[in-house]
Amino acid sequence: MRLLLINPNTTPAITDRVLAVARAAASPGVRLAAVTGRFGGRYIADRATYAIAGHAALDALASYPGRYDAVVLACFGDPGLLALKEVCPRPVVGMAEASLALAITLGRRVALVTGGEAWVPMLEEFVAAQGLSHRLAAVLAVAPTGADIARDPEGSLALLAEAVSDAVQRCGADVVVLGGAGLAGLAAPLAARVAVPVLDSVVCAIRMAEAVAGQPRGHRPGHRGGVKSTETVGLSAPLRDFLRRR
């Protein structure tokens, strides 16, 4: 099985980090490849870079020359998720989408803990758009962004531990997701501090991608209205061709 990871953050170091965590989590025999967005925010942490990332993720998918059985959109918050699902001939799972799907089988009320406060309303809206608000205990963010945390994981542990405790004690979560590439690998030390499961969003995404990779794909939702070919201007050649060719 081959999984393609798309990191719409434009920082290759983050792609490398996600890939490393993903490799450790993947089942034997699963091969991973990853691509990085060619334009947009260094680290997506507001609505503007999030909007641009939807375009960048499509561009990255269209530009990837290899084969894959499923795609992981490796930015927690899943910019461009539905557009990718529309155009991609294989199953696509977003990192936040996959974490939620897995978390709701482990607990009744899920908390998302991430870095960067601007993500709070954005993730609340994402969960609502997923129709999962009834299962959400809270979205909590520490002040450092995921990029900051990735640069200094040890330095953020105390803040994150406080957020995780808060999620459980004050917000009533019985499962916590650590969201974002920057927080990958921190689930184990944080889990020791609370009495509920603490999940790593990269691990969840790999698990769910493996679970859906073998599933039937059927026709694609976006094709309902008969979309076959879209004329565009000003896009990269691969994306232009990708959208025209459908």
Add this chain to the structure above:
Amino acid sequence: MRLLLINPNTTPAITDRVLAVARAAASPGVRLAAVTGRFGGRYIADRATYAIAGHAALDALASYPGRYDAVVLACFGDPGLLALKEVCPRPVVGMAEASLALAITLGRRVALVTGGEAWVPMLEEFVAAQGLSHRLAAVLAVAPTGADIARDPEGSLALLAEAVSDAVQRCGADVVVLGGAGLAGLAAPLAARVAVPVLDSVVCAIRMAEAVAGQPRGHRPGHRGGVKSTETVGLSAPLRDFLRRR
């Protein structure tokens, strides 16, 4: 990895059927065991046998002497799911719960198709209790129960195909779950008739059980209020001991 399947229907032939489909779906290296409920309905198809099945599932879990990494509650509709999660030291996934979690990553609006009309309100209530009503396109049931379908799968295909088409065309589903042990193995022939994925609930359950088996378990929700030991009367010795020992 070892998975334990609990079939709260009291018909061993159904357990065998689920186990066969599960074996075909499981990843290499996954070992499966299955237990059958000792009391209750031959095939759960109404609220009374559903209520009894919650007890029977607990009894079956407590009576199982072996080891396991995760449990699959192998009755679509998941009687006793939360009670099993409360008492079990390992992750438990229900067949309907797992199918929903997987289906919402493959489509926006999920239809459940099953056998036995009494299941329709019961499954609608289950989806609502899961907080997933916003993702539900419809619950549709053909008149024959899952037991009837298991006895004569070919004879039910036309009815089921009609329900699946109805789910997609009239109800707007873009992913369909075939729910129930009795319908196991029918996804492939039915998928050919519609342009959306058609999922097998047994396959989904195995996929999700594998996905959560390695996840951290943490403390258990039911232990919040400090439940440690429960005095009971009139239960089987294993269940009595299981509940007392906590």
Add this chain to the structure above:
Amino acid sequence: MRLLLINPNTTPAITDRVLAVARAAASPGVRLAAVTGRFGGRYIADRATYAIAGHAALDALASYPGRYDAVVLACFGDPGLLALKEVCPRPVVGMAEASLALAITLGRRVALVTGGEAWVPMLEEFVAAQGLSHRLAAVLAVAPTGADIARDPEGSLALLAEAVSDAVQRCGADVVVLGGAGLAGLAAPLAARVAVPVLDSVVCAIRMAEAVAGQPRGHRPGHRGGVKSTETVGLSAPLRDFLRRR
């Protein structure tokens, strides 16, 4: 009019207590009988004993030889409620169901106060399943279970008074239900401390049972799918016959 009380807790002393409060609350001419669950938790205070109680309540109903005009399921939280309604030829009201129905005519936002913290999520889910979450101010539980409170009502009054005040002042309830047989008879002393109605769940159940006893019954929801007879194994003879005879 004859009302049958089913106490799925397996402690006869609790049945006696409920019956005594019920007798004081019943209108002239109403005759009461009560049966106790034959198996399950001494006092239902977690999901496992709750699940078993659904079976026990069915068993108790099937085993009762007398006549009745309506049934009261006398455990606050109503284990097995819908299954009882499905199989019973007369109206069935649950103690929590009845309390909610009555409370919403006396206030806009209802608080449930009970004993045993494991009940909090269970009752929140029950209210949601009843479609009444919009009328719920809060579910609050004191640490002692209903069984503890029944043994020492005076000793729990201060804790309960705090919970009732909290329900009103902090949660904005304008009507409070004291839920559970263990709290029966405590409404009067507690009502003196707050400016809103404080209802006794046993009294509410009797009131509502009297109100629906004379109502038309019609066919039963469970019979929609054409349920007529259910084959079972391993049940008590009365329950086996009860389910087969339908």
Add this chain to the structure above:
Amino acid sequence: MRLLLINPNTTPAITDRVLAVARAAASPGVRLAAVTGRFGGRYIADRATYAIAGHAALDALASYPGRYDAVVLACFGDPGLLALKEVCPRPVVGMAEASLALAITLGRRVALVTGGEAWVPMLEEFVAAQGLSHRLAAVLAVAPTGADIARDPEGSLALLAEAVSDAVQRCGADVVVLGGAGLAGLAAPLAARVAVPVLDSVVCAIRMAEAVAGQPRGHRPGHRGGVKSTETVGLSAPLRDFLRRR
């Protein structure tokens, strides 16, 4: 026990009809009195007369010189219900409110059937404002208003039977409420045509008023903000005094 019926329709013949049905439904020992609105629509069948009826119901309550243990607002749709509850020293139940409270203990999904099509959105909004939309199967209205039906009950039976069947077969109701004074007494002939309970809204209101009459009243919601006395202009002397005197 004394119950006061307030009919905010300004047609005394309707008051008489409601009172007759109510007398037949009331328990032994319950004494009934009724007052008619002094101004407003002959028969409330649109939003304008509904709005005026809220005022008229308050005026009627304030003008009633006798004693009572509970009040029934005897117009299905309950104009002025919350205002009456605010100012009245005794419990007040509305005919639609009471019917819903009773119906949800007899079925999972309630249909309201009434006369006059303008009532459909008004009743849908009433149910939503009650927080009970999740239990509503449908609101169905026949073209003749309640006043028309009251004048010729036989002539409307076929239309109503069709609406009741529609509620059950097409909308999935498992309990039907015949709403409105004009439809009082028609439940019995209509119930024969469907397999679910058909309830009379006047009977429901009397049942619920009896159930709440003995309940503790506590302080009144409207008094939260410290309302003690309200200065008004241009009202009837009894209403002016009633509002000032609080």
Add this chain to the structure above:
Amino acid sequence: MRLLLINPNTTPAITDRVLAVARAAASPGVRLAAVTGRFGGRYIADRATYAIAGHAALDALASYPGRYDAVVLACFGDPGLLALKEVCPRPVVGMAEASLALAITLGRRVALVTGGEAWVPMLEEFVAAQGLSHRLAAVLAVAPTGADIARDPEGSLALLAEAVSDAVQRCGADVVVLGGAGLAGLAAPLAARVAVPVLDSVVCAIRMAEAVAGQPRGHRPGHRGGVKSTETVGLSAPLRDFLRRR
């Protein structure tokens, strides 16, 4: 363009105040007229006077002899709004309705701040009835009523500033509406204290009335059921004729 303001509070000084603020806010060329309710509360601050105000607003509309292109119901909370929309041949906007419509284009989560604590549940219910609860951050009220604030605006500024800060900091509002004629003109001083827009409900109502005045009117919702003429008793001659004439 001519706008008619209906103040269902029966205090002409409040009408004058609203009219003055409205004049300052209206676009060039917009002519304003205002009428005051002839009966009911001096200042609407509870459910009883709110209910009466629905009648008074209809009476005021029917009594106004002039021409108008749109109507502003100038009491925040909009008593009688749907009845006015039903009977009026021109667009009608309520002050709370208009403020919400405008606020949701300026922020994601709206707080309403007003005077008089009894308004809190009433406005929460109004927002819910508008289907806008998902956009509501909070309804906050200071103890003085709008009438009190109108008499001494300076004296209430500190209390209101605290409520506005609370709305933003604690409740997460990103836009605040100052609701009520009594608070008109206070938006500017209060806006200086928080980092989000603070809107004046009178200004919002004028803006929205101008926006809808030129829009097509179509048939009126209330006319769906074929309402043409309504017989009434005991109303003022203009209202009687207005309702009969439809």
Add this chain to the structure above:
Amino acid sequence: MRLLLINPNTTPAITDRVLAVARAAASPGVRLAAVTGRFGGRYIADRATYAIAGHAALDALASYPGRYDAVVLACFGDPGLLALKEVCPRPVVGMAEASLALAITLGRRVALVTGGEAWVPMLEEFVAAQGLSHRLAAVLAVAPTGADIARDPEGSLALLAEAVSDAVQRCGADVVVLGGAGLAGLAAPLAARVAVPVLDSVVCAIRMAEAVAGQPRGHRPGHRGGVKSTETVGLSAPLRDFLRRR
């Protein structure tokens, strides 16, 4: 007052058309300018071009050198709306957002009618994300896209008339919005066929932009988390500078 229209469709002829309709709708003294997206779909009609359009709209805003008092995002469905609101120093209204805000003051249940079937789920999700699902009667699309309709308005009138009638008769809408630049100018002929208001989305957007242009702006939602400057790669120079400069 100056309004800036951003058309994220990359077809200048559509920009011209929107501008012409907008000019006819704008109040005296309002000056309009318009910019066209530099990259993306010729006409946005699926999720992929919608996602790209969010980026293109930001790029267009950043590239506009002139002054403005408010911005209209002139693509019905509002791609990039929240990102524009986050970064723009002036109020931004989307064409769909504005149409909804205005429509809910003219009717209780709004239907959106547009061109291109892929828009149906996209607009349903947009309405849900706006928290306005409770006011939505339906989203209906005719098969021709807005671009097709713009090329041949007369040829689409019959199809659109059918959709509008369907919205009213079958879906219960009491106000209809014609969404999209391609449908601009068609409201008048279509309104003649139904008894409810039919609104033009361009007109609504201009009306609402005028209404909010004068309103206080406050700090911007996106700035909550302290976003000040965002480092990006691969963007146009104006957008790069725009995001860095914040």
